[in-house]
Amino acid sequence: xxxxxxxxxxxxxxxxxxxxxxxxxxxxxxxxxxxxxxxxxxxxxxxxxxxxxxxxxxxxxxxxxxxxxxxxxxxxxxxxxxxxxxxxxxxxxxxxxxxxxxxxxxxxxxxxxxxxxxxxxxxxxxxxxxxxxxxxxxxxxxxxxxxxxxxxxxxxxxxxxxxxxxxxxxxxxxxxxxxxxxxxxxxxxxxxxxxxxxxxxxxxxxxxxxxxxxxxxxxxxxxxxxxxxxxxxxxxxxxxxxxxxxxxxxxxxxxxxxxxxxxxxxxxxxxxxxxxxxxxxxxxxxxxxxxxxxxxxxxxxxxxxxxxxxxxxxxxxxxxxxxxxxxxxxx
Amino acid sequence: xxxxxxxxxxxxxxxxxxxxxxxxxxxxxxxxxxxxxxxxxxxxxxxxxxxxxxxxxxxxxxxxxxxxxxxxxxxxxxxxxxxxxxxxxxxxxxxxxxxxxxxxxxxxxxxxxxxxxxxxxxxxxxxxxxxxxxxxxxxxxxxxxxxxxxxxxxxxxxxxxxxxxxxxxxxxxxxxxxxxxxxxxxxxxxxxxxxxxxxxxxxxxxxxxxxxxxxxxxxxxxxxxxxxxxxxxxxxxxxxxxxxxxxxxxxxxxxxxxxxxxxxxxxxxxxxxxxxxxxxxxxxxxxxxxxxxxxxxxxxxxxxxxxxxxxxxxxxxxxxxxxxxxxxxxxxxxxxxxxxxxxx
Numbered sequence: 279x280x281x282x283x284x285x286x287x288x289x290x291x292x293x294x295x296x297x298x299x300x301x302x303x304x305x306x307x308x309x310x311x312x313x314x315x316x317x318x319x320x321x322x323x324x325x326x327x328x329x330x331x332x333x334x335x336x337x338x339x340x341x342x343x344x345x346x347x348x349x350x351x352x353x354x355x356x357x358x359x360x361x362x363x364x365x366x367x368x369x370x371x372x373x374x375x376x377x378x379x380x381x382x383x384x385x386x387x388x389x390x391x392x393x394x395x396x397x398x399x400x401x402x403x404x405x406x407x408x409x410x411x412x413x414x415x416x417x418x419x420x421x422x423x424x425x426x427x428x429x430x431x432x433x434x435x436x437x438x439x440x441x442x443x444x445x446x447x448x449x450x451x452x453x454x455x456x457x458x459x460x461x462x463x464x465x466x467x468x469x470x471x472x473x474x475x476x477x478x479x480x481x482x483x484x485x486x487x488x489x490x491x492x493x494x495x496x497x498x499x500x501x502x503x504x505x506x507x508x509x510x511x512x513x514x515x516x517x518x519x520x521x522x523x524x525x526x527x528x529x530x531x532x533x534x535x536x537x538x539x540x541x542x543x544x545x546x547x548x549x550x551x552x553x554x555x556x557x558x559x560x561x562x563x564x565x566x567x568x569x570x571x572x573x574x575x576x577x578x579x580x581x582x583x584x585x586x587x588x589x590x591x592x593x594x595x596x597x598x599x600x601x602x603x604x605x606x607x608x609x
Numbered sequence: 610x611x612x613x614x615x616x617x618x619x620x621x622x623x624x625x626x627x628x629x630x631x632x633x634x635x636x637x638x639x640x641x642x643x644x645x646x647x648x649x650x651x652x653x654x655x656x657x658x659x660x661x662x663x664x665x666x667x668x669x670x671x672x673x674x675x676x677x678x679x680x681x682x683x684x685x686x687x688x689x690x691x692x693x694x695x696x697x698x699x700x701x702x703x704x705x706x707x708x709x710x711x712x713x714x715x716x717x718x719x720x721x722x723x724x725x726x727x728x729x730x731x732x733x734x735x736x737x738x739x740x741x742x743x744x745x746x747x748x749x750x751x752x753x754x755x756x757x758x759x760x761x762x763x764x765x766x767x768x769x770x771x772x773x774x775x776x777x778x779x780x781x782x783x784x785x786x787x788x789x790x791x792x793x794x795x796x797x798x799x800x801x802x803x804x805x806x807x808x809x810x811x812x813x814x815x816x817x818x819x820x821x822x823x824x825x826x827x828x829x830x831x832x833x834x835x836x837x838x839x840x841x842x843x844x845x846x847x848x849x850x851x852x853x854x855x856x857x858x859x860x861x862x863x864x865x866x867x868x869x870x871x872x873x874x875x876x877x878x879x880x881x882x883x884x885x886x887x888x889x890x891x892x893x894x895x896x897x898x899x900x901x902x903x904x905x906x907x908x909x910x911x912x913x914x915x916x917x918x919x920x921x922x923x924x925x926x927x928x929x930x931x932x933x934x935x936x937x938x939x940x941x942x943x944x945x946x947x948x949x950x951x952x953x
Contacts, residue, residue, distance in 0.1 A: 332852040358856075366854020373852070378845040381864040383871060383943055392863070393853060434943045450853070 281458060281490050282308040282331070285345035289323075289330055289514075291564075292338060298564050300326055301514045302572070305590065305597070308458070308492055308507075313484055315501040315522070316494045317537070318511030319561050324494045325374055326514075328462050332365050333358075367395065370451035374462040374494075376443040380435040386446050387431025390415045393450040418453040419446070423475050441468045448476065452483070459483075462494045477504060498541045502526065510534050513561060513572040515587070520596035530596065530603040532579050533557075571601070579604075615936060622932050629924050630683060634676045636917040644668070648679065650690035650698065650914035688921075689914035693907060698918040701903065706922060707790025708778065709899035713888045715815060716822035717881060723823065724830025725870070731831065732838025732869070733861070743831060750828030755887045759821040759894040766817060774814050776896035783807045818895045822887045826880055833873045841869040871942045878934040882927055889923075 289301035301323050308314045318324050329335050331346075331353070346353045348368070353361055373379035381389060394411045402410065419427040422445045435443055448464055461480070465473040481504050483489045495501055501508065502522065509519040510533065518531040529535040539555045559576040568574050570585040577584065583601040590599050637647040646652065649662050663669065667678040682688075688698040731743035767775035778792050779785065785795050785807065796807045841847060842865065850860035889901020896902065900919060907915035 329848065329852070334848040334852040362854050362856060365852065371849070371852045373845065373849050375845065379849040381846045381850075381868065383867050384864065385943075436944060 279310060279349070280307050280347070281310045281312075281349060282306070282492070283345050283347045284327075284331075284343065287327070287330065287341070287343040287346060289326060289335075290340040290342075292340070295565070297340070299514065299567070300564060301330070302587070304511070304514065304516045306509050306516070306519070308490055310457075311484070311488045311490055312507060313481075313491045313493060313505045314507040314509065315505035316492060316509050316511060317496060317498065317501065319496060321513075321561055321564075322511045323514040324511060325462055327511075328371060328460050328492075328494060331460065332369060332371055333361055367397065367454070368457045370454055370456035370459050372444075372447050372451045372459070372461045372464045374466065376447040377435060377440055379447060380443055382435055384434075385431065386433055386435065386438070386443075387415070390419070390431065390446060390450055390453065393453050395454045398455060414453060415449075418449045422446075422449045422452070422479065423472065424449070441472055444468065445472075445476070455487075456489070458490045458492065460492045460494065463496075465495075465497070465500065473500065480504070498537070510537065513567060515572050516590075516597075516599060517573070518596075518598040518600075520598075524596055528604075530593065530598040530605065531600045532577050532602075532604065533573050535604060536578075571599070611940070614939060618932050618936055622928060625928050626925060629921055629928075630680055631676065633917040633921045634679050636920070637913070638672075640913045640916075641911075642913065647913040647917070648689055650692050650912075652692055683921075688918045691907070691912055691915045693910045693912040693915060698914050701915065702900065702918060702922045704787065704790060705898060705900045705903040706926070708792070708897060709885070709888055709892065709901060710926070711791045711793070712815075712818055712822070712892065712897060712899060713881070713885055715819045716826060716888060717884055719819055719823040720826035720830050720880070720884070721877070724827035725834050727827075728831040728834025729838050729866075729869070731835040733842065735835075735839040735842065740835070743835070747828040747831045750824050750831075753825065755821055755825050756890050756894060758824060759817070759891050762817050762821055763894070773817050774810075775817070778814050778897060779807065779811045780814075783810060818888075818891050818897055821891050822884060825887055826884050829880055829883075830877055833876050834869070837869045837873045838865070841865050844868070871938075871944070874938045874942070875935070878931060878938070881930055881934075885923070885927060 284304065284306040286303045286305060287301055288299060288303055290297040291300050304323070304327060306314075306316065306327065316324055316327065326335075330341060333353075335341075341354065343354060348364055351364070353364075380386070391408075391411050394414050398414060399407055399410045415431070416427045419430060424430050424442065424445055430438065430442065430446070438446075444464060444466070448461075451459060451461075459480070464480075465476050468476065477500055480489075480491055480493075484491055484504075493501055493505055505522050507520070508522050508525050510517045510525070510531070512533050518525065518529065518534045525534060526538065529538055536555070536557045557576045557578075562568060562572070562575075570587050571577070571580075574580050574584040579602040581602060588599045588601045590597050591603070593605075634648075637644045640647045645659075645662055645666060645668055646654075648666050651658060651662060654662060665678075665682075667675045670678075686699050688702070690696065691698050691701050694701065727743055731740040734740045763775045766773045774780070783801060783803070783806075785792065785801060786799050788795050788798050792811050793808065796804060796811060801807055842861070846864055846868075847860050850864050851857060855863065889899070889904070891897070892899040892901040893905055900923060904916065904919040904923075906912075907919060
């Protein structure tokens, strides 16, 4: 069963100079127990998708979608209260940039304790609840790799290192034992050893507790080892999605290919002193988005048709949005 | 950390007060007339008194010695005599200052009580009709000159409608013995027969002066709060809290209020200085027997010892209040604890 299913999600932001389609017909789906990667450059709308799913966007932003469902229930249609309950009990989010996502004037302990849901506490008298909360919180802190829990819980966010904030953010989202973890670049700026620990923890949780993970990042290397599926995003448009191995070995969309080529560690045959490949140009700003396929102006294979947005094509379990895909026979 | 900070603040307080006393001593020389007269407040003394005063203020020595002698007198509570009334300046100040402080306290309290919630409301509805309405009101509020506002209020409520008294602190029918100088406290401490009526009467007298100061200050408080709330609402931690399943109201109560109020506390404290100035103007209009009224009378009468003494007292109150609040803000705000070097 699909846990999370998004089909043709469009997010319009009204501005003084007309509305901007920050997300244009994005599709994404995630099965139970799956690790799915959402990949794209900074500014491609990854974080916006995350915020749309959990409903943390301003009211005046306009969302339209063919489907935005959680276990078959329509998230957009349901009442705010019900949606909040689902988000609270079943989905957890690790936000990008943990330092700003934590309340600067509350101690880390207070914030972690707030995240411990009542449903996990044993039915005891109310004065014993704090003890149970504390025990759960401490256990979670140890799991994410914070050894000195007392010192950490007493500290304010500005008093600890950035990666401790990130770990705490992770602890906060895992302590409620969610079914889906949406991790928005959880290892950003971490040391490589800590990063490996965190990724290992997530993989382990996925295997032992059947935790589904939507891993949002631009770090292809980290994702490639753990994710089963990948969705590639460019400028708020889904470019390609499919299983990780298929996408890696035979990308159909020119952008996916460029993205993979730009990560040198994926290419073992790279001779010395060859220039690293990259697409010409830069990612357009939200105010100056090209019409049709947004990759158009930068795409090496673009043609006349690209001024119209391509429909989603399907090749087995592999979806791509391109008029001129890198199909085997055209190679 | 906190003790060292406290010591620094106390040090700053002492240094500032010391400089103020220098200014006050210098005023005696800068005012027209004889310095000795301006210091002591004795008009046209005869030869023997003159000699005694001259020795008391060390007039023959170098002005630096003269200053330290003056400082010694100040510390002993001898602030000279008022030319106007012939009473010691310190006694005059102590009997007038509480009335001003009382009025300012009510006005500050009312401004916060009105300004902060309304500012919050506007901040939550940032750039929507409620916000625009509140901001319009606030611009009007702080653009009005306070003396004009006070006169309009008198005209409307006292003269036209006859609802509220137009001057003084309490009706002359009540005879309240002065103890603390705060009228409400004095009524409660006294054993006059009609305590309840006296309180009610004092309350009626309080409304108009407080209101005229409050309108101006609350307009400013409103703006400061609204800006801060609007910033906090857009912050990542509020979004994160909502994403964790808290409702907007819950997120705002648990993580917004404290974060919105802590950074603006110093700004609000700064408003106290403006408020005190306004209070002194309003006192004159409502014949409120406070230090502002008294100081203005002193200026009319060229009562130089009173002017310099009043200046010293009012500035000391402002500095003491600002520094106390500064320490309090630091004690409350965990973010402030990291920078050791404070600013005023």
